[in-house]
Amino acid sequence: xxxxxxxxxxxxxxxxxxxxxxxxxxxxxxxxxxxxxxxxxxxxxxxxxxxxxxxxxxxxxxxxxxxxxxxxxxxxxxxxxxxxxxxxxxxxxxxxxxxxxxxxxxxxxxxxxxxxxxxxxxxxxxxxxxxxxxxxxxxxxxxxxxxxxxxxxxxxxxxxxxxxxxxxxxxxxxxxxxxxxxxxxxxxxxxxxxxxxxxxxxxxxxxxxxxxxxxxxxxxxxxxxxxxxxxxxxxxxxxxxxxxxxxxxxxxxxxxxxxxxxxxxxxxxxxxxxxxxxxxxxxxxxxxxxxxxxxxxxxxxxxxxxxxxxxxxxxxxxxxxxxxxxxxxxxx
Amino acid sequence: xxxxxxxxxxxxxxxxxxxxxxxxxxxxxxxxxxxxxxxxxxxxxxxxxxxxxxxxxxxxxxxxxxxxxxxxxxxxxxxxxxxxxxxxxxxxxxxxxxxxxxxxxxxxxxxxxxxxxxxxxxxxxxx
Numbered sequence: 001x002x003x004x005x006x007x008x009x010x011x012x013x014x015x016x017x018x019x020x021x022x023x024x025x026x027x028x029x030x031x032x033x034x035x036x037x038x039x040x041x042x043x044x045x046x047x048x049x050x051x052x053x054x055x056x057x058x059x060x061x062x063x064x065x066x067x068x069x070x071x072x073x074x075x076x077x078x079x080x081x082x083x084x085x086x087x088x089x090x091x092x093x094x095x096x097x098x099x100x101x102x103x104x105x106x107x108x109x110x111x112x113x114x115x116x117x118x119x120x121x122x123x124x125x126x127x128x129x130x131x132x133x134x135x136x137x138x139x140x141x142x143x144x145x146x147x148x149x150x151x152x153x154x155x156x157x158x159x160x161x162x163x164x165x166x167x168x169x170x171x172x173x174x175x176x177x178x179x180x181x182x183x184x185x186x187x188x189x190x191x192x193x194x195x196x197x198x199x200x201x202x203x204x205x206x207x208x209x210x211x212x213x214x215x216x217x218x219x220x221x222x223x224x225x226x227x228x229x230x231x232x233x234x235x236x237x238x239x240x241x242x243x244x245x246x247x248x249x250x251x252x253x254x255x256x257x258x259x260x261x262x263x264x265x266x267x268x269x270x271x272x273x274x275x276x277x278x279x280x281x282x283x284x285x286x287x288x289x290x291x292x293x294x295x296x297x298x299x300x301x302x303x304x305x306x307x308x309x310x311x312x313x314x315x316x317x318x319x320x321x322x323x324x325x326x327x328x329x330x331x332x
Numbered sequence: 333x334x335x336x337x338x339x340x341x342x343x344x345x346x347x348x349x350x351x352x353x354x355x356x357x358x359x360x361x362x363x364x365x366x367x368x369x370x371x372x373x374x375x376x377x378x379x380x381x382x383x384x385x386x387x388x389x390x391x392x393x394x395x396x397x398x399x400x401x402x403x404x405x406x407x408x409x410x411x412x413x414x415x416x417x418x419x420x421x422x423x424x425x426x427x428x429x430x431x432x433x434x435x436x437x438x439x440x441x442x443x444x445x446x447x448x449x450x451x452x453x454x455x456x457x458x459x
Contacts, residue, residue, distance in 0.1 A: 040447045042381075042438055045440055046440065047437070198456075199456045204456055206455070217455050219458065220457040222457060227428060228431060233454050278458070
């Protein structure tokens with residue numbers, strides 16, 4: 001009788017431990033409950049990382065690489081066979097995708113008073129920032145190229161784009177955001193995809209669920225000055241995030257930093273007092289274009305521009321003051 | 333209430349010891365499964381999107397050099413950096429050393445990506 005009671009107590013203890021352990025394991029594994037696959041590669045002249053949650057995640061990763069490579073072939077400034085190069089060479093092109101992206105670009109150029117302008121392709125080439133040819137060009141060379149540029153010299157009629165002048169368009173400021181739009185469309189139309197996060201350089205798309213608990217996605221923003229450190233983390237359910245900063249590509253001469261984001265009014269790297277701008281919105285092209293435009297415009301005008309598009313943002317100035325704008329969940 | 337007291341009185345020192353040991357073992361195992369996630373950094377090196385190297389940094393007792401594409405990548409138990417590259421601009425070498433989970437760097441001309449995986453508290457990082 002005494003032995004029976006003892007065995008019963010031991011079994012009860014073991015059962016209690018098993019229940020406690022099972023509960024702990026369930027809590028621990030709630031965040032890892034979808035199949036996932038990750039891959040990093042070079043695309044669009046930068047790092048592309050993917051994490052896809054789905055029943056068969058590997059296949060989507062391969063498809064996304066193909067989608068981005070095809071887009072790169074179409075809008076590459078360097079590839080002489082790209083559709084964009086044909087437009088730059090011949091001054092006219094019938095291509096719906098390029099017409100659509102240029103519509104967005106010219107609208108933002110207009111709203112930013114012309115400081116954001118994708119027609120400064122040859123000026124960017126002249127500066128060569130981030131390449132082995134980076135240099136400070138002569139003032140005469142800059143003003144000569146600037147006189148040829150101007151977003152208002154682009155005409156768009158349906159899917160046909162025509163240039164009224166001798167200039168080149170560089171879609172570097174919006175190409176990665178455009179890729180994020182394509183990736184979002186693909187993920188939305190793919191069967192069996194639970195969710196995914198893809199970054200193409202400073203442009204990010206997050207889609208669907210990251211786990212069954214429905215936790216928000218967490219997108220880290222790099223510290224603009226301290227390499228390897230984070231500025232903070234944005235939490236969001238779905239959408240696009242783009243960051244523009246003076247730390248991405250730059251060189252220094254006589255103690256002055258020359259970064260790659262050019263002010264299309266002056267022809268020089270902009271000096272708005274900002275060192276990093278992150279934009280969150282519901283379009284990849286917009287988030288990419290707005291982060292660049294706001295970086296050039298500065299905090300006050302940038303805030304106004306973001307509000308016109310219902311976008312949210314994080315502005316960091318050279319004294320490391322951080323300002324958040326709009327509806328954004330940012331921990332820092 | 334009286335029944336509970338009676339039940340408690342029937343527990344021997346051995347029963348209590350057994351229960352304590354079981355709970356302790358469970359807690360240690362549970363905590364260690366989290367700790368192993370948090371502490372380990374895995375280095376992955378990709379060439380043209382294909383994984384060429386995958387190694388736990390904790391397993392490196394001394395500096396190790398990996399030749400991938402036209403790059404030589406140097407790793408030790410705490411971090412990783414590009415040491416040499418055939419690329420014309422050398423931007424990958426200027427990038428310096430990387431020690432944080434979730435961080436990545438690339439030699440774009442050589443199409444080599446280096447990334448550290450671990451239990452970072454975020455899903456992706458804007459580079």
